Amino acid sequence: MPWLATDVVKERTKFVLEWERRWDLAEGGRINMAELCRVFGVSRQTGYDWVARYRESGSLDALVDRSRRPHDSPTKVSDDVEAAIVAARKKFGWGGVKLRAVLAQLHPQREWPSASCISAVLDRNGLTKRRRKRRRTSIAVTRPFASCDHPNAVWCIDFKGKFRTDDGTWCHVLTIVDAYSRFLIRAEVLTKPTGREVTRVLDGAFAEFGLPDAVRTDNGPPFASTGAGGLTELSVWWLQLGIRVERIEPGKPQQNGRQERLHRTLEEVVGTPAANPRAQQRAIDLWRRQYNELRPHEALKLRTPDAVYVRSSRRYPCKLRDTRHITHEPDEVFRLDKLGRLRWRQRWIHISNALAYAFVGVSPGDDWTVFEVRFAGIPLGTFDANNLIRGLRIPRRRRLKRGEVSGMSVD
Numbered sequence: 516m517p518w519l520a521t522d523v524v525k526e527r528t529k530f531v532l533e534w535e536r537r538w539d540l541a542e543g544g545r546i547n548m549a550e551l552c553r554v555f556g557v558s559r560q561t562g563y564d565w566v567a568r569y570r571e572s573g574s575l576d577a578l579v580d581r582s583r584r585p586h587d588s589p590t591k592v593s594d595d596v597e598a599a600i601v602a603a604r605k606k607f608g609w610g611g612v613k614l615r616a617v618l619a620q621l622h623p624q625r626e627w628p629s630a631s632c633i634s635a636v637l638d639r640n641g642l643t644k645r646r647r648k649r650r651r652t653s654i655a656v657t658r659p660f661a662s663c664d665h666p667n668a669v670w671c672i673d674f675k676g677k678f679r680t681d682d683g684t685w686c687h688v689l690t691i692v693d694a695y696s697r698f699l700i701r702a703e704v705l706t707k708p709t710g711r712e713v714t715r716v717l718d719g720a721f722a723e724f725g726l727p728d729a730v731r732t733d734n735g736p737p738f739a740s741t742g743a744g745g746l747t748e749l750s751v752w753w754l755q756l757g758i759r760v761e762r763i764e765p766g767k768p769q770q771n772g773r774q775e776r777l778h779r780t781l782e783e784v785v786g787t788p789a790a791n792p793r794a795q796q797r798a799i800d801l802w803r804r805q806y807n808e809l810r811p812h813e814a815l816k817l818r819t820p821d822a823v824y825v826r827s828s829r830r831y832p833c834k835l836r837d838t839r840h841i842t843h844e845p846d847e848v849f850r851l852d853k854l855g856r857l858r859w860r861q862r863w864i865h866i867s868n869a870l871a872y873a874f875v876g877v878s879p880g881d882d883w884t885v886f887e888v889r890f891a892g893i894p895l896g897t898f899d900a901n902n903l904i905r906g907l908r909i910p911r912r913r914r915l916k917r918g919e920v921s922g923m924s925v926d
Contacts, residue, residue, distance in 0.1 A: 523580070524578055524579055524580070526555065527565050528575055528578055529555070530555050530557070530562065530565055531565055531566060531569045531575065533551060533554075534546065534548075534551060565578060592628055596625075596628070597640075599618065599622075600633055600636050601636070601637075601640055601642065603617070603618055604637055604642050605642075607805070607810070608783050609810065610630075610634065610637075611631060611632075611634035612630040612811075612813055612817070613810060613811050613813070613817070614633055615627055615628075615629070615630045615633055616811040616817040617809065617811060663694040663695045664695065665695055666695050666696050666823070666825050666827070667724075667726075667825075667826075667827040667829075668694065668728050668729065669695070669727065669728065669730070669731050669761070670691055670692070670693060670727040670731070671692050671693075671731050671732075671771055671773060671774040672689070672690070672713075672717075672730060672731070672732050672738065673689075673690060673732065673771065673774050673778075674688065674690075675687065675689075675690060675778050676778075678785055678788060680788045680789055680790065680791050680792055681788055681789065681790045682790060682791045684791065684792055685706065686704050686705070686706060686792050686795060687705045687706070687707075687708040688703065688704055688781065688799065689701065689702070689703045689705055689708070689712075689713060690702050690774060690777060690781070691716070691717070691720055692773060692774055692777055693727075693824055694731070695823070695824075696815070696820045696823040696824035697777070697814065697820045697823075698807055698820040698821065698823070698824035699777065699803050699806050699807055699820065700720050700724055701716055701717075701719075701720050702799050702800075702802075702803045703716045704792050704799060706792060708736075709737055710736075710737030710747055710748050710749040713737055713738075713749055714748075714749060721756075721831035721832075722831055722832070724826050724827060725826050725827025725828065725829050725830055725831060726756060726757070726758060726827055726829035726830070726833070727758060727827060727829075728758070728829075729758060729759035729760070729761055730753055730758050730760055730761065731761045731762070731763065731771060732760075732761075732762055733762065733763055733765075733768070733771065734762055734763070734765050737749050738750065738762075739762055740869070742868075742869070743866055743867040743888075743895035743896050743907060744867070744890060744895045745762070746869050746870065746890070746893070747869050748869045751890075754836075754838070754890075754891045754893075755835040755836050755838065755891075756833065756835065756836070757829075757833075757836050781799075781802075784798050784802045785799075807819065807820050807821045808821045837874070838873060838874045838875075838890060838891045839874040846876030846878045847876065847877050847878070848874055848875070848876055848877075849874070849875055849876075849877060850872065850873070850874050850875075851866055851870050851871060851872060851874075851875060852871070852872070853871050854868065854871065855867045855868045855869065855870045855873075857875065857877070857907075859877075859898070859903065860903075862903045864898055864903060864907050866895060866896075866907055867895070870890060875888050875889060875890045876888070876889045876890075880897070883900075884899060884900050884901050885897050885898070885899055885900070886898055886900060888907065895907070896908050
């Protein structure tokens with residue numbers, strides 16, 4: 516037998532109708548209200564309230580649920596304040612915390628509600644989008660930026676996912692951000708994500724802001740390769756400038772969380788593609804200025820990145836470092852040819868095309884038959900002096916342990 520479906524309003528209606536029936540049958544206008552309430556499983560006070568609501572209106576419609584909204588709300592946000600919050604949201608697209616900070620900065624004479632109240636206003640006006648809750652893992656996440664304690668300690672470089680403008684051109688946005696201040700140094704639209712284009716953008720960034728202590732990238736081109744030491748022409752240039760090169764663990768974009776969060780904010784601009792790459796660059800330039808100079812950052816105690824960032828004391832252009840002095844004893848220094856080959860005992864050993872005309876150190880092993888090749892302190896591989904046909908043996912990239920971050924350093 517199926518269950519009978521019911522609800523609160525139906526039960527109230529049945530109660531009042533039963534009360535009315537008993538009232539008509541009762542002698543002298545008296546009924547046993549306590550007994551009736553016990554039958555329906557409610558208190559006498561609730562029963563009297565239902566009957567009073569029915570008597571006042573004379574209709575069963577009075578038994579529906581009433582609104583619990585108070586008649587007076589002294590702390591309610593005024594219409595002009597709510598309109599200003601909605602206008603700021605449509606202009607900037609930020610959340611409650613940032614909107615409150617920027618509104619207090621632009622209109623200090625007005626008293627603004629709390630960040631949670633502003634978020635409620637945005638939600639009430641349909642200006643928020645609820646996110647799906649993610650399952651949190653109990654495994655501790657590594658934090659490669661823990662040592663970024665001053666501006667220009669680490670610059671993070673990566674490409675935003677490619678997209679098409681209205682004219683059908685594929686575009687890639689190269690972003691360069693300072694890990695400490697979150698200052699967006701560059702956001703350049705590139706049609707070809709090559710090392711030459713990245714070098715051109717970095718050349719202008721180094722000239723304007725100076726050199727960082729380290730650069731952190733992922734393991735994709737043009738920042739890294741599968742060749743000796745994972746080096747490319749771009750990373751070799753960084754090492755010659757005295758910049759430490761660091762790489763996140765493969766498949767772990769959360770280790771570069773600052774930049775991943777930046778790319779999510781950048782989606783506000785590239786989510787609506789412009790007419791062509793030039794128009795897209797103009798839109799990104801306007802957004803970048805707002806991001807650096809106006810948008811407060813919660814990790815910076817609601818200060819803007821522009822208020823925290825300072826230029827590097829390491830000026831550019833500068834002389835490239837001589838890697839002959841960055842060797843380990845008892846290394847013997849050799850200079851590679853234009854193809855990145857090492858001349859060893861009348862034999863050519865190919866090292867890497869990215870190391871054309873570079874100086875490398877060669878050190879013998881324990882048995883003096885296997886030699887290790889290094890560049891700027893970075894192990895590139897080994898070769899067997901008795902069997903030079905196979906050339907340089909590049910070691911496979913080992914699996915990193917939990918909490919360990921891959922990287923390269925200049926001694």
